[in-house]
């Protein structure tokens with residue numbers, strides 16, 4: 024049973040916090056015969072024929088390979104679906120070890136076990152485990168060996184009711200016989216009383232409290248010091264809540280720990296006063312109010328093999344630019360929707376961004392502390408938020424940035440530490456208490472990257488209150504930092520960021536492209552933000568604005584080219600974008616072509632500095648090509664977005680094919696990027712940025728609006744020949760629906776949420792027929808054959824039809 028022990032956590036025990044609780048002794052799972060025929064109720068469903076810990080498919084890390092995530096935005100779990108012993112491994116977003124003075128890590132919270140008291144000797148029949156991404160519901164079912172009873176189990180993490188609920192049911196002559204108990208991953212053994220289990224404790228700063236209640240229909244219940252036992256019930260509902268006393272704005276980052284227990288007790292009382300049906304319907308309605316805003320259809324996609332088989336079949340089909348099989352389309356669609364699902368499940372509520380694993384972690388020494396990494400990772404976690412019309416899911420990051428930049432002291436102290444008298448900054452490895460580790464302390468440009476997110480939310484929502492209160496104060500303060508820090512290049516007189524780094528390679532130099540492009544973006548957006556509000560509202564003087572504009576006009580843009588003469592023959596002689604101002608590509612560490620970071624290509628994506636008609640477009644695309652395809656999970660996800668911005672849909676899909684390759688490592692291994700069978704992205708190991716990055720990339724293939732023109736189907740791969748999408752968001756707060764056939768746009772609908780000037784681009788669009796929401800024909804202003812515009816009022820709808 025080595026595989027069982029290794030999964031639940033030799034590592035979980037390496038915590039430095041008081042021990043007391045011990046992991047339950049491993050038990051051997053029953054042999055489960057998988058369900059023969061299954062057709063999921065909803066197309067976007069992950070499903071499996073074995074529990075995560077299975078006697079038949081033994082893997083070293085079932086959590087990473089097979090367990091399925093649920094979450095309510097803050098509190099979540101990984102579902103194993105075991106029959107002999109089920110495991111619901113849970114987390115809460117603010118349960119971090121460490122303090123403002125020491126390196127911190129995101130922790131496992133605990134385990135909820137459901138042991139089966141029926142002692143089966145023959146195999147279980149018709150086993151099924153699933154995660155329905157369309158309703159945010161996980162489940163499992165099986166038949167007992169006698170074949171007289173079907174057992175079902177459903178799991179949700181409810182946002183409206185703030186907890187995890189599990190519903191067990193027996194249909195047939197046998198009843199439910201189970202024991203429920205908890206494991207505290209950081210401290211003392213749980214207590215049990217009157218069908219309620221609880222544990223509490225304290226890490227370095229935060230205190231935590233978890234409570235579980237078991238309610239059974241029919242049958243008998245018994246509570247002892249080791250758990251809650253239910254015999255012969257027809258239904259059981261389990262309620263689980265958990266939280267910490269983390270408080271993002273308090274000086275100590277906590278609130279009074281005495282209040283935490285009462286808060287969790289109330290939460291448990293409230294949720295357990297409701298029955299399963301009402302909790303489920305409130306949960307599904309709440310989830311769908313976000314998830315259903317977008318719908319992607321790739322014609323022919325069918326969900327007819329289990330998800331592990333789907334990945335295998337997908338990997339067995341070589342990339343074909345002109346054709347995708349039904350299974351390939353299915354996995355691509357499912358992966359896209361899974362990314363949306365996981366953002367809703369991990370990023371609602373509290374002003375704390377997703378860490379490297381979102382909220383899901385079973386390891387008390389996770390890779391990189393499962394921290395908040397600022398040189399690509401935490402940013403990528405939020406790439407899908409705006410374009411996929413989930414603006415509110417962006418807020419936990421945006422509010423966190425605003426709090427740290429303007430209210431809490433640490434990031435301002437880091438500005439001083441790095442030699443400036445004004446502003447704020449943070450380093451690459453950071454946490455929820457405002458700390459940055461000592462790693463790469465010259466990488467201070469993360470502040471500007473954060474500001475790009477602050478302004479992006481405004482560009483999509485046009486929310487001026489947010490611009491004034493949240494975004495602009497942090498952006499102006501960040502601009503102050505850079506206005507003071509920039510130094511003049513003695514050769515060309517341009518303003519440069521001193522001694523910066525191009526993550527994560529090459530020399531530290533003045534004026535690396537990465538930093539210059541980010542400062543260009545920061546100043547550009549700050550100027551626009553101030554002009555949008557006016558200087559008085561923005562709280563600056565005209566002299567300040569003039570000074571900012573002057574520095575901006577003389578800023579090194581981070582865009583310069585060189586001819587590649589390195590060792591990769593196919594690219595030799597081509598013009599590429601310079602990664603360093605002074606060192607040539609081959610003199611940096613860029614001799615090799617495969618570095619995972621595309622730090623100097625920021626200007627193409629996620630930033631918006633280089634457009635297809637820019638002289639830097641071709642060199643930047645060459646640089647992208649030079650970096651190659653295969654890499655870590657997040658790197659491939661970034662390349663999907665970059666190739667979409669390069670307007671090369673086929674290459675973007677080729678990257679999707681590469682990114683969805685099954686990963687064969689659970690440890691840190693840069694050469695094993697891909698996905699696990701539960702479709703979690705692999706760096707390796709599991710890192711959620713790649714999930715979110717790929718989801719954003721698919722949106723970027725279908726719609727782009729970064730230059731204030733809505734570009735319809737800018738990078739549609741030939742192999743997605745027929746399909747439709749509903750509800751994508753464009754900059755300027757427009758909603759876009761499109762349908763295409765034979766890889767050509769046929770119909771589209773634009774809804775102007777706030778009104779305003781609407782410019783559309785698609786090949787031959789001027790020939791389209793346009794109607795308004797009442798069906799009456801309307802006239803577009805033709806700018807050229809491919810570009811048209813409309814003036815719109817709030818809630819106006821434009822429907823376009825392009826005839827064959």
Ligand code: FUC
Pocket residue numbers: 379391396398400527619655657706710
């Ligand atoms: C960045 C990357 C690594 C890894 C780490 C968490 O530093 O360079 O590949 O993703 O973050």
